Amino acid sequence: MRKKLIAANWKMYKTPEETRAFFRDFLPLVSGHDRDEIVVCPPYIDLTAAVEVTKNSNVAVGAQNVHWKNEGAFTGEISALMLLSVGVTHVIVGHSERRQYFGETDDTVNLRLKAALESGLTPICCVGEVLEEREAGLTDDVLRRQCVRAFHAISAKKAAKLVVAYEPVWAIGTGKTATPEIVAEAHAVIRREATEVFGEDFAAQLRILYGGSVKPENASALMEKEEIDGALVGGASLDAKSFAAIVKY
Ligand code: PEP
Numbered sequence: 001m002r003k004k005l006i007a008a009n010w011k012m013y014k015t016p017e018e019t020r021a022f023f024r025d026f027l028p029l030v031s032g033h034d035r036d037e038i039v040v041c042p043p044y045i046d047l048t049a050a051v052e053v054t055k056n057s058n059v060a061v062g063a064q065n066v067h068w069k070n071e072g073a074f075t076g077e078i079s080a081l082m083l084l085s086v087g088v089t090h091v092i093v094g095h096s097e098r099r100q101y102f103g104e105t106d107d108t109v110n111l112r113l114k115a116a117l118e119s120g121l122t123p124i125c126c127v128g129e130v131l132e133e134r135e136a137g138l139t140d141d142v143l144r145r146q147c148v149r150a151f152h153a154i155s156a157k158k159a160a161k162l163v164v165a166y167e168p169v170w171a172i173g174t175g176k177t178a179t180p181e182i183v184a185e186a187h188a189v190i191r192r193e194a195t196e197v198f199g200e201d202f203a204a205q206l207r208i209l210y211g212g213s214v215k216p217e218n219a220s221a222l223m224e225k226e227e228i229d230g231a232l233v234g235g236a237s238l239d240a241k242s243f244a245a246i247v248k249y
Contacts, residue, residue: 002207004223005163005230006247007039007124008237009064009092009211014042016049023053025240030247034058036230038247039090039124040237044078051087062090065098066121068111080119090122092232094150096130096169106149113150113162122161124209124232125150127190131170139168140189147193156198163207164190165232171212173234180225183210187227216245223249 014022019042030038041062042050050061067077083091093116094109109125116123127146129139143166151159166186171178178186187208195203210222211232222228237243 002205002229004036004228005039005124005207005209006036007062007090007092007165007209007230007232008041008243009095009232009234010040010042010046010238011064011097011234012043013238014046016046019046019049020053022238022240023050023059026244027054027057027059029240029244030058032058033247036247041090041092047083047088048086055087060089061087062092062122062124063088064092064095066091066093066112066116066123068108068115080115080121083121084119088121090124091116092126092165093123094126094146096126096128096167096172100169106146109146109150110152110154114154114158117154117158117161120161122163124163124165126165126167126211126232128167128169128172128186128212134168134170139186143186143189144193147190148197151194151197154197156202159198159202163209163229164194165209165211166190167211167232173213175213177213177215177218177222178210180222180228183222184225184227191227214246216242216249219246219249 039060039062063083066080070079070081093112098104129142133142194206207229209230209232214231214233215236
């Protein structure tokens with residue numbers, strides 16, 4: 001049995017003060033919940049506050065990106081060592097908004113993924129097709145390409161902590177959720193690719209999350225599917241009650 005992981009992606013929302021206020025409400029709502037792993041990924045500026053207030057709780061803190069070098073002249077970037085130094089344990093890599101708006105490529109996703117794994121962070125590596133690709137029947141090809149390139153030159157041993165999130169871009173922030181059947185098909189493609197690259201044993205324990213307009217109303221239909229190993233939640237994770245309802249689907 002793979003333990004499900006429910007992760008919040010706050011994108012560019014909340015100040016440190018708002019972060020503290022969120023956890024004041026959220027932690028009591030999920031206290032004692034150990035069926036699933038819970039991770040919250042706020043903006044960099046909030047990480048220290050988030051780590052401080054979640055200490056000794058069942059909630060881990062993740063970042064939304066990581067650079068592949070430890071340090072250097074890379075204005076605006078943050079390294080894995082820096083994230084570890086403030087108590088961060090998880091990191092999102094290759095989110096479609098990074099790919100769409102900030103020039104993230106399959107190759108930079110691979111570099112970031114390697115750096116996260118090398119450092120001991122748990123990466124949540126996002127893959128997913130855009131609407132035109134789905135309509136052109138290219139979903140499987142896109143997922144295969146993104147996985148092969150993201151996993152390039154990473155050994156199964158190094159990849160032990162890898163988590164993948166299937167996030168169809170047409171479902172992110174749009175209110176359109178992929179049906180459990182669409183998700184299951186995509187997850188099967190990703191798991192096959194992981195089998196090719198890392199082997200059967202690895203692929204059998206790999207957690208593949210779904211992300212794209214997950215809300216309290218649709219969480220249980222998705223999460224009850226055995227092949228969906230959790231969720232990456234954007235908009236609906238900004239409100240403590242709403243995210244707690246998703247965690248406790
Ligand atoms: C996301 O940001 O990864 C996401 C899935 O967003 P939303 O839940 O708002 O669609």
